[in-house]
Amino acid sequence: QTVVTQEPSFSVSPGGTVTLTCGLSSGSVSTSYYPSWYQQTPGQAPRTLIYSTNTRSSGVPDRFSGSILGNKAALTITGAQADDESDYYCVLYMGSGTVVFGGGTKLTVL
């Protein structure tokens, strides 16, 4: 079974730029996987950030952007702020009506 991979943790300085990635244990991620990204803080429901690779959800600041980098989907945060410290999850559409979450990346801003 194909696994969706994410960095377990990442650290960024306030004002810095960080790129989180979302890959496959076998194969490359393309736009056909409709990658989407979600932010979650402890005790809260996820918040939708990006869908269809690079479309920002309503109300999401433009410091969040999505792309395909090499063989992975990517979420880039430009000008990181303290309240960006969260868990970030990607989701890929695997075909046959199935979607799979990545394991999540815990982002620290310090």
Added chain:
Amino acid sequence: QVQLVQSGAEVKKPGSSVKVSCKASGGTFSSYTISWVRQAPGQGLEWMGRIIPILGIANYAQKFQGRVTITADKSTSTAYMELSSLRSEDTAVYYCAREMVSGSYYFDYWGQGTLVTVSS
């Protein structure tokens, strides 16, 4: 504004079943799909399955096949997720989410989550 409001926390015995509801408002219920996602304590998010209310058709993640049933009542704009043969590993927060599946696949609105605790 679309809202998904879930039923309250549950405590269940191993081997029993749980049924969680998700009532939608502010949108056209039958025009979207509703997915269920769970999160065990300290763990990541896991997609369980979805239902297309207008068709009444559900599909499930392989891991949950045979143990989960997702249904929808169009008359009350409510989706349900029933998980049977509960074990301690099913202790988790269960979320419903509205999912876009036409031309893209993503979750745009989320319920507040329902904690299900499985304990003897």
